[in-house]
Amino acid sequence: MNIFILNAFLAISWSALIGSFTLSNLLIGYIIGYAALWVARPLFKASNYFERVWRVLRLILLFIYELVISSFQVVWDVITPTHLSSPGIIAVPLDAETDEEILLVANLISLTPGSLSLDVSPDRKTLYVHAMFVDDPEILRREIKEGLERSVIEALR
Structure with missing residues (x-):
């Protein structure tokens, strides 16, 4: 069972x-x-269930953290007279391979205020993201890959 x-x-x-x-x-x-x-x-036979529960919990906590931080960042930009946003579209190369992994990464990005998943390339190797704060595209790309994408892959594999 x-x-x-x-x-x-x-x-x-x-x-x-x-x-x-x-x-x-x-x-x-x-x-x-x-x-x-x-x-x-x-x-029980060898199972990664016990480790996976902790990885899913870590993904949930990471998403809540990202949600709170980005919410404050967007609210601060909206209520202050000087707008600090520098919107842009970046291409994020994906390590996620399955449809479920790509779907979860894209949806978690879209649920985070100030960012939106736009499209996935036909070969499913690149995710295009519109972000409200793209001061340095490489830093944002690395944050997505080392944060949400890595946590999603760990939780689902």
Whole structure:
């Protein structure tokens, strides 16, 4: 059985035991189930599930951090009389290979204020991004590749 499905079953069982199917009870049940499965991991065949959970959590935290920072940056640029934005379009070479990886990278970029994924090249090797603050295209390209793209690839592979 897939360990994630087993963990989800334990979370649902926890909520049933408590008698309330709220998001907080499901989250607590998931955490307790994760801990129980982590202790029992020698019983399962080799799996990267336990590491993947941490990588997905890291991706979520990175996205929240980027969301907050870029929101403040955009708000500051909008409310101050001098506009510091220098919009531009950059081409980001992709290491993401699957449709899911490319889709997630493009959507996370688009969900971040001040940036928008425009297109993916036909060979799926380049993502075109419009950004509000492109002071140095190479720095922005490196931030996307070493930040969101790397985290997405680690979480999905």
